[in-house]
Amino acid sequence: MIAPWLVLIFAAPATEWKLEVQQLTFGPKNHFFGYIGHVKNIPWNGNGRYIVALRTGFQDRMPAPSDAAEVVLIDTLRGNRETVVDHTRGWNFQQGTMFYWNPRAPDTQLFFNDRDPKTNHVFTVLFDIAKKKRIREFRCAGTPFGNSGVAQNGGRFLGLNYGRLARLRPVTGYPQAFDWAREEAAPASDGIFLVDVASGASRLLVSYQTLAELVKPRHPDVAGKHLFINHTLWNRGDDRIYFYLRGDFDVPDRRLDIPCTIRPDGTGLTAHTLHIGGHPEWETGSRIIGSVDNRQIVYDVDRQEVVETIGGPEVFPKPGGDVALSPDGNLLVNGYREKDSNYYVVFRRRDGAFARTPGFAHPGRTSGELRVDGSPNWNRTSDQILFPGIAHDAGHTRQLFLIRLR
16 A cells, blocks of 8 residues: 655745655565666556566675566555566666566566576566566577667667676676676677567677777777677657767776767767766657756757756756656656755756655665666656655665655
């Protein structure tokens, strides 16, 4: 049962509205969705009845290959009763298992990642909650990658090598997952993969070797760096993909962090000179929301320039947080950290009204592989936001909370 936690009322320009915050899940086990709700990654299924989540018995260490998390459905029509429908060994605390409801069958079909316990090969699952079974597994024996982003209109998904990520950016990888090119700095056999859902056919969309050659003129120090990719984001029209090419990410004076775009047919590969900070979110067409110079902005990837500023410092004190645009495009939520607490700002674009929650403290979970990021996720009707937090219970468990817009 959802328990009211607090109500915040904020007098916004020419109107008044409120955010009601409630705890959704409870211990003793931990519950979390994982990935930020940008690119319309929505925890609710198509008809809004079920919320999907991972459930684990621990949160004090990264998962070992043998640690299977429970895939649970939270039934919002039956007192938020939880049902375990499957298990996965391909997950972490920051991104979960890359849950995505299938845009072509959102009422019943769900994508998530898993790994083979014998080989440590990562693969992607398509699960049907009505049939109560996996209806497909997308496996690639030579280059075993997992889903890193489903096209917003369905039919295709992108893939990354989560073994490489476990080695180079542990918070986004699956510990000890198989990495077929671990000795190579910029392998020709690894990069971003593209999968056709209907046929199961996959291809390498762009390789690390190609990307290294692309950025070398401006970044000659790319030579020898072991490269990896984070945040492969489809835009709302599914004709552009935004991602970060990274290397030496934890070494400030050597860090490589280059935003890039590419079209799903492989054309238009571009390394951008202006770095868009935070966790960007596509708006419409070629416009993407992010942060520059401590401003929440809109950047046009085709024109390669900032074309709009959203709100101001009084609205977004830390625009580099986790941002998600509501499905209807009118509301932007920003989850950001101050000291040991996460805060959420909800901004209404049509009139500039905004509201802010109080802080949700998570001491000891502010950095590293076990941190609790803001990670806001919209529902399908643009009036609720799911987010993770630390509960005020005996075990300080990781739980899911709801923001309701009233």
